[in-house]
Amino acid sequence: MHEETTSIPTRGSIYTAHLRSSSAVAIQFIAVAAALWVLAWAVGEAWVIILPVVLALIACTVLWPPVRWLRGKGLAPAAAVAVVLLVAAGVVAGVIALVAPAIAEQSTQLAQQASAGVVQVRDWLGGPPLNISETQLNSAVTAINDRLNSSSTQIASGVFTGVGAATSALVTVFTALVVTFFLLKDGPRFVPWLRRVVGRPAAPHAAELLSRVWATLGGFIRTQALVSLVDAVLIGIGLVILGVPLAYALAIITFIGGFVPIVGAFVAGGLAVLVALVANGPVNALIVLGLILAVQQLEGNVLQPWLQSKSMNLHAVIVLLAVTFGASTFGVIGAFLAVPVAAAVAVALRYYGEQVAKRQLGGAVPAQRRAAATDE
Structure with missing residues (x-):
């Protein structure tokens, strides 16, 4: 009888066991969250390198089928990749050449129509039911101009920032093209190399x-x-x-x-x-x-x-x-x-x-x- 009584766990021991398991889960959660934070920090620091590689991988998923077909026909890997990249660049350049004249021709007309639209909106605001006076509209326009003039320094810095971003984008695109070339050329060797380096299991x-x-x-x-x-x-x-x-x-x-x-x-x-x-x-x-x-x-x-x-x-x-x-x-x-x-x-x-x-x-x-x- 005494042995059966002592074998029953007390409420304190149950609470302790639950607290111990909850503490273990909490510590594991904190460790995983810290590891994810470190991983996110590392990705952010190396983003200038990771981004071209990711873009190259996405491009390779599209370009690999024609490259594989050309290699199957007996063309050398480098030559097959060069042909596919040149064809892809030609397609993009052809689309730009086809659309650019229309954009240049219609942009002026669109700007004129936008100006006419602004005048129509102004007339609509001055008529019923809003009945906004000319003085109120002019004061609103003046306030906007003053705001733009006061923010000229920020706008100028934004322009230079945009130029820097455009330069960075060109560097990223060029790096992605180079990485794409080598991934398409040497991609089939990657999995065997990975098996050798990583090893079992x-x-x-x-x-x-x-x-x-x-x-x-x-x-x-x-x-x-x-x-x-x-x-x-x-x-x-x-x-x-x-x-x-x-x-x-x-x-x-x-x-x-x-x-x-x-x-x-x-x-x-x-x-x-x-x-x-x-x-x-x-x-x-x-x-x-x-x-x-x-x-x-x-x-x-x-x-x-x-x-x-x-x-x-x-x-x-x-x-x-x-x-x-x-x-x-x-x-x-x-x-x-x-x-x-x-x-x-x-x-x-x-x-x-x-x-x-x-x-x-x-x-x-x-x-x-x-x-x-x-x-x-």
Whole structure:
């Protein structure tokens, strides 16, 4: 009787055990959070190096299929990469040469129509129901001019900052092109090299995980390019039929914006509606808005689920949060890279879940065997 009483745990011992386990979890959480903070700090410090590499990897997912095809035809690796890069550069230069004259021709007309639109807005503000007087409008304009004059130093420093950013962007693009060339040329050697350097037992996991991430990124970029192309073609045709200025440029912006899911389509569509409003009036702008909404419904309900069902398995809320976080942290480039990075993280988490499930099943089998042996 005494032994049964002493074997029952006291409330204090239960509280202590719970506190001990909670403390262990808290310490582990703090350690993981500190490690993530150090990793984020290291990425921020090395961002000038990491960014060209990431952009090069994304470019390689698009350019690798033609490079592989040329290498399969017997062309040397360096020559195959050079041909593909030259063709890609020619396509980009051709698109710019096709659109630039239209932009230069219609930008003056658009500026004149914008000035006329400002006059119309001013007349509307002076009429009913607002009835804002000319003196009030002039004082508002004067206040804006005074504010701009007082901020001239900040504006000038912003211009120099913009020049520095443009120079940094050129350096980043050049570095990304060089890295892309060597990744396409020597990429097939990377996985064998990784297996030799890492060694077992981590090498198979690293190789499999990188292969899955590569396949996911490639599928996402190619699928998003196809979806963006369909959106740009449909919206561009509609803008041309409606006589909206800069239709070709707006179609290209729509194509580029398609690589930033949700947010990119919203910004590109809003810009098209704004141009239509300034150039052709509110009725034309409403028609453009209806066209963009129809195309986006086609994209969201047909193209995206059909084409991206196998390339990327991410919920729309995850995509939106990733784009918001990327844009707020790293700006435009962060918004562009947010979804590929989120997709890569999702692939890593799924692979980790698979390995946990395998170990769980592997541990369950010996336990079942021990139970069977005990019964015998």
